[in-house]
Amino acid sequence: MQTPALTLGDALREATQSLAAVSPTPRLDAETLAMHVCGATRAALITRSSESLDTEQYDRLRRLVAHRRAGEPLAYLTGTREFWSLALNVTPAVLIPRPETELLVECALARIPRDADGAVADLGTGSGAIALAIAHERPHCRVIATDTSPAALAVARDNAHHLGIGNVEFRLGDWLAPLGGKQFDIIVSNPPYVRADDPHLQEGDPRFEPKAALVGGLDGLDAIRHIAADARARLRSGGWILLEHGYDQADAVAKILADAGFCDIECHRDLAGNARVIEAR
Ligand code: GLN
Numbered sequence: 001m002q003t004p005a006l007t008l009g010d011a012l013r014e015a016t017q018s019l020a021a022v023s024p025t026p027r028l029d030a031e032t033l034a035m036h037v038c039g040a041t042r043a044a045l046i047t048r049s050s051e052s053l054d055t056e057q058y059d060r061l062r063r064l065v066a067h068r069r070a071g072e073p074l075a076y077l078t079g080t081r082e083f084w085s086l087a088l089n090v091t092p093a094v095l096i097p098r099p100e101t102e103l104l105v106e107c108a109l110a111r112i113p114r115d116a117d118g119a120v121a122d123l124g125t126g127s128g129a130i131a132l133a134i135a136h137e138r139p140h141c142r143v144i145a146t147d148t149s150p151a152a153l154a155v156a157r158d159n160a161h162h163l164g165i166g167n168v169e170f171r172l173g174d175w176l177a178p179l180g181g182k183q184f185d186i187i188v189s190n191p192p193y194v195r196a197d198d199p200h201l202q203e204g205d206p207r208f209e210p211k212a213a214l215v216g217g218l219d220g221l222d223a224i225r226h227i228a229a230d231a232r233a234r235l236r237s238g239g240w241i242l243l244e245h246g247y248d249q250a251d252a253v254a255k256i257l258a259d260a261g262f263c264d265i266e267c268h269r270d271l272a273g274n275a276r277v278i279e280a281r
Pocket residue numbers: 098190191192193194206213214215244
């Protein structure tokens with residue numbers, strides 16, 4: 001006698017139950033993994049819930065659920081994360097783009113006229129999220145994005161390629177080092193700014209992300225000090241630097257920028273109300 005085939009709806013319920021103990025959003029996680037395995041939209045998951053799932057898909061879903069139960073980030077399991085409406089590939093070689101980083105893009109775009117053909121640098125680009133979002137919105141600008149990790153740059157180049165964004169050039173090296181003698185209108189960065197002893201490194205997604213992309217030394221400000229010290233010489237007169245930073249670092253970052261000779265320093269809050277992006281001229 002044949003056992004009745006497992007339906008997509010059954011598999012989703014089972015996955016949700018299995019994730020309930022480890023995730024605050026078990027249903028959402030289960031749906032995201034099932035969408036990935038079945039190549040389906042969220043709406044299709046619902047309309048197809050009484051369809052049977054083949055064993056290969058069921059096994060893949062169960063394997064992914066087991067990884068998620070072990071804490072692995074959803075974005076690494078599906079290999080993708082949306083940022084600024086761009087579907088970016090991500091791997092454990094790169095930080096998973098965060099929604100609050102869209103504020104950095106928004107502030108940078110506010111400083112670049114729509115048809116500008118200026119030069120923009122993105123330091124420590126990781127998946128390329130910031131550089132690609134700006135390049136996409138300002139197609140006449142030329143963006144140079146740097147990263148010290150060859151594996152991260154491979155992900156970023158791959159993203160530029162599959163998104164068809166041609167006005168970004170990726171260069172290997174530390175912060176501003178690969179920029180050569182070039183001058184820029186805008187320099188942006190979401191550098192590592194988490195304190196080395198911050199307990200949130202031991203929780204959730206950051207446990208699986210590259211430490212070099214998260215940790216900015218003992219006080220979290222090492223990379224920001226380094227960038228602030230070198231950026232002025234790479235900016236055209238009147239050019240802007242925009243940096244993401246931790247919710248409690250606005251005053252410290254403002255002082256670092258002022259000491260480095262920047263003026264018109266202003267801080268912007270993210271949607272959660274935290275001071276998150278600083279800009280200076
Ligand atoms: N916002 C990230 C976090 O809190 C940190 C990102 C970064 O260091 N640039 O996990």
